Amino acid sequence: MCGIVAYTGPKKAYPILIKGLQRLEYRGYDSAGVALLNGDIRVYKRKGKVSELEDFAKDKNLSGSVGIGHTRWATHGKPDNINAHPHQSGDGNIVLVHNGIIENYAVLKEALSENGHTFKSETDTEVLVHLIEEIQNQYNNLPLEEVVRVALTKVIGAYAIVVIDKKDPDKIIAARRQSPLVIGIGEDEYYIASDATPIVEHTKHVVYLGDGEIASVEPKKELQIKTIDENETQIPAIQELDMKIEQLEKGGYDYFMLKEIHEQPKSIADCMRGRISAEDGWVLLGGVEEQAKKFAEAERIIIASCGTSWHAGLIAEYLIEDLARLPVEVEYASELRYRNPIITDKDIVLAISQSGETADTLAALQIAKEKGALIYGIVNAVGSSIARMTDAGSYIHAGPEIGVASTKAFTGQVTLLTLMALSLAKKRGTITDEYFQKLLVEIEKIPGKVEQVMKLNEQIEYIAGEIQHANNALYLGRGYNFPIALEGALKLKEISYIHAEGYPAAEMKHGPIALIDENMPVVVICTNKSAYEKIISNVQEVKARKGMVIAIVTEGDKEIKKIADYTIEIPDTEEPLTPLLSVIPLQLLSYHIAVMRECNVDQPRNLAKSVTVE
Numbered sequence: 001m002c003g004i005v006a007y008t009g010p011k012k013a014y015p016i017l018i019k020g021l022q023r024l025e026y027r028g029y030d031s032a033g034v035a036l037l038n039g040d041i042r043v044y045k046r047k048g049k050v051s052e053l054e055d056f057a058k059d060k061n062l063s064g065s066v067g068i069g070h071t072r073w074a075t076h077g078k079p080d081n082i083n084a085h086p087h088q089s090g091d092g093n094i095v096l097v098h099n100g101i102i103e104n105y106a107v108l109k110e111a112l113s114e115n116g117h118t119f120k121s122e123t124d125t126e127v128l129v130h131l132i133e134e135i136q137n138q139y140n141n142l143p144l145e146e147v148v149r150v151a152l153t154k155v156i157g158a159y160a161i162v163v164i165d166k167k168d169p170d171k172i173i174a175a176r177r178q179s180p181l182v183i184g185i186g187e188d189e190y191y192i193a194s195d196a197t198p199i200v201e202h203t204k205h206v207v208y209l210g211d212g213e214i215a216s217v218e219p220k221k222e223l224q225i226k227t228i229d230e231n232e233t234q235i236p237a238i239q240e241l242d243m244k245i246e247q248l249e250k251g252g253y254d255y256f257m258l259k260e261i262h263e264q265p266k267s268i269a270d271c272m273r274g275r276i277s278a279e280d281g282w283v284l285l286g287g288v289e290e291q292a293k294k295f296a297e298a299e300r301i302i303i304a305s306c307g308t309s310w311h312a313g314l315i316a317e318y319l320i321e322d323l324a325r326l327p328v329e330v331e332y333a334s335e336l337r338y339r340n341p342i343i344t345d346k347d348i349v350l351a352i353s354q355s356g357e358t359a360d361t362l363a364a365l366q367i368a369k370e371k372g373a374l375i376y377g378i379v380n381a382v383g384s385s386i387a388r389m390t391d392a393g394s395y396i397h398a399g400p401e402i403g404v405a406s407t408k409a410f411t412g413q414v415t416l417l418t419l420m421a422l423s424l425a426k427k428r429g430t431i432t433d434e435y436f437q438k439l440l441v442e443i444e445k446i447p448g449k450v451e452q453v454m455k456l457n458e459q460i461e462y463i464a465g466e467i468q469h470a471n472n473a474l475y476l477g478r479g480y481n482f483p484i485a486l487e488g489a490l491k492l493k494e495i496s497y498i499h500a501e502g503y504p505a506a507e508m509k510h511g512p513i514a515l516i517d518e519n520m521p522v523v524v525i526c527t528n529k530s531a532y533e534k535i536i537s538n539v540q541e542v543k544a545r546k547g548m549v550i551a552i553v554t555e556g557d558k559e560i561k562k563i564a565d566y567t568i569e570i571p572d573t574e575e576p577l578t579p580l581l582s583v584i585p586l587q588l589l590s591y592h593i594a595v596m597r598e599c600n601v602d603q604p605r606n607l608a609k610s611v612t613v614e
């Protein structure tokens with residue numbers, strides 16, 4: 001959601017900004033713009049893709065070694081050339097890009113209007129740049145960083161901003177509250193971006209700007225950081241980026257999503273590396289060990305997350321309650337944060353997040369922290385806000401996920417949560433040694449089995465062709481596979497725009513069964529051992545109403561094959577591990593349908609990869 005990139009140094013800024021904006025495209029946006037400073041300030045912005053901005057700017061003056069760029073995901077004001085960022089002060093000297101929402105912008109706008117400011121756009125961002133101009137006019141000779149800081153003390157809301165000023169031409173000011181910003185430190189140059197993807201090809205040395213901090217960068221000068229509210233100097237913590245440029249390229253695949261689906265045997269193995277040994281009979285998560293006392297005393301685990309990560313949380317509820325016999329509650333972070341929840345210091349609150357930047361999840365964690373719970377992050381993006389605010393945590397090590405539809409991060413989350421359930425079960429003595437060992441052996445085989453599922457690609461593509469014109473689809477599953485039904489439906493709707501519902505199979509007769517006719521594809525996940533007979537009955541119920549059944553079954557299944565229209569056979573495994581296999585055909589199915597419907601698989605309309613506003 002919104003992307004920021006900025007550069008100051010000896011190089012030409014424009015190519016760095018454009019490349020950076022392309023790297024940030026995956027976050028989701030609907031317009032793009034840049035501002036270049038070279039004596040004068042030039043702002044170029046366009047509704048649509050970064051390529052449209054490039055086309056528009058190609059015969060313009062692109063000189064300047066200081067510049068800021070932005071991809072905008074519209075919140076206040078429609079996506080158009082005027083509302084696109086950057087925004088300029090009334091005198092045109094100060095230029096700003098912004099990610100987030102200024103909540104008190106209407107009040108500020110009114111006060112500024114009374115002081116003679118006029119506005120061109122409908123955005124909250126333009127109000128902020130006028131506020132900075134107003135402060136600059138009020139306090140003559142204040143350095144830019146101080147002007148911006150004072151302005152920000154008057155702002156309520158979430159933001160990441162970068163600001164340049166014609167009167168202070170080499171300097172860039174960056175500040176953040178709740179929205180992320182990373183500063184790359186090169187040789188006599190600085191890069192600033194919403195995440196590390198535009199920076200990694202230039203430098204590996206980065207500083208993650210802390211919440212409520214403001215930085216000032218200028219070539220050949222030390223990075224300066226202060227807190228916005230207290231005006232206290234902070235010592236920058238320089239970190240080494242652990243990211244490779246190849247991870248940000250498609251590597252021969254048509255889409256990032258397809259690449260990421262195929263990466264899963266490796267990403268699942270990476271998630272387990274060093275954390276489990278079936279041979280020696282142990283499973284160990286550093287974060288859980290660090291907080292062993294808290295986990296031992298915990299009376300409940302509360303999971304806060306959104307979207308696909310919430311589905312991973314639902315699987316965790318099955319896993320942790322089933323194996324470790326510890327009560328689990330799974331909450332939409334967006335609901336938890338506003339519903340006066342009962343959370344105590346005996347609770348552990350798990351935040352599951354790919355990006356580590358989801359605004360609702362961050363806010364829910366803040367509440368949990370205030371109520372004294374231990375907060376634990378299960379995160380993919382290293383150094384992200386959630387990773388930094390939690391008391392302990394485990395990275396899933398899936399590598400950068402660029403496709404908006406989450407795939408490898410989901411299986412990474414489920415793998416990690418399975419390891420956590422096993423580790424807690426062992427500590428709590430709620431699992432027999434035999435079953436524990438069996439699950440260790442089986443989970444180590446999962447990467448190989450996922451590889452086997454990939455071989456079904458052609459069959460899945462064929463089925464996709466049969467249902468690509470459907471307007472609706474139903475996904476059914478039970479037990480461990482109920483959340484997979486939800487996830488399969490979400491994958492289909494987000495990238496192919498087909499309306500899909502996920503349901504616990506037995507709930508179908510309480511409503512959704514009314515929808516079933518010969519035009520309704522019904523995807524049923526039937527790998528469960530415990531509820532197998534019951535699922536057969538559910539499939540019969542669909543067939544009796546002429547629904548088309550696509551069944552995900554265990555290799556060698558005979559019963560469901562007799563009644564389903566299509567069966568996709570996946571390798572056998574222990575029941576708690578089936579989600580890691582059953583989700584793969586559903587990812588491939590939605591991918592192929594989206595390609596057939598000529599949808600933009602990696603950047604579906606209206607969606608953002610990092611949902612940094614609530």
Ligand code: F6R
Pocket residue numbers: 306307308309310352353354355356357358361404405406407490494609610611
């Ligand atoms: C769907 C998807 C989203 C995210 C959700 C939470 O494919 O990716 O539903 O799962 O926006 O994002 P994170 O995991 O970054 O907190």
